Amino acid sequence: MAERLSAEARQQALGGLPGWTDVQGRDAIGKTFVFKDFNEAFGFMARAALVAEKMDHHPEWRNVYKTVEVVLSTHDAGGVTARDIALAKAMNAIAG
Numbered sequence: 083m084a085e086r087l088s089a090e091a092r093q094q095a096l097g098g099l100p101g102w103t104d105v106q107g108r109d110a111i112g113k114t115f116v117f118k119d120f121n122e123a124f125g126f127m128a129r130a131a132l133v134a135e136k137m138d139h140h141p142e143w144r145n146v147y148k149t150v151e152v153v154l155s156t157h158d159a160g161g162v163t164a165r166d167i168a169l170a171k172a173m174n175a176i177a178g
């Protein structure tokens with residue numbers, strides 16, 4: 083199982099992940115993506131879903147019109163691991 087990142091490793095990883103921050107009140111990272119319209123937002127979700135399934139690592143997310151709020155945490159580990167960082171990176175790449 084993946085191990086939770088140390089506070090230092092996590093801050094360093096967040097430094098290379100534009101838009102991603104610590105989630106208050108739990109061990110997770112989050113980002114709010116804002117797109118041009120619903121079509122762009124849902125296209126992002128469809129592409130991210132395929133990557134997430136391939137990685138066997140799944141986001142918590144919420145879509146309202148052109149906004150997608152994402153929270154990443156490794157449930158099996160009870161916190162943020164390298165798997166969350168990898169998915170966050172992939173999501174930034176997909177969003178462009």
Ligand SMILES: C[C@H](O)[C@H](O)[C@H]1CNC2=NC(N)=NC(=O)C2=N1
Pocket residue numbers: 138139140141154155156157158159
């Ligand atoms: C059995 C399966 O591999 C696990 O349940 C995976 C699936 N996707 C997951 N996604 C996330 N975000 N955290 C997990 O711990 C996790 N575990």
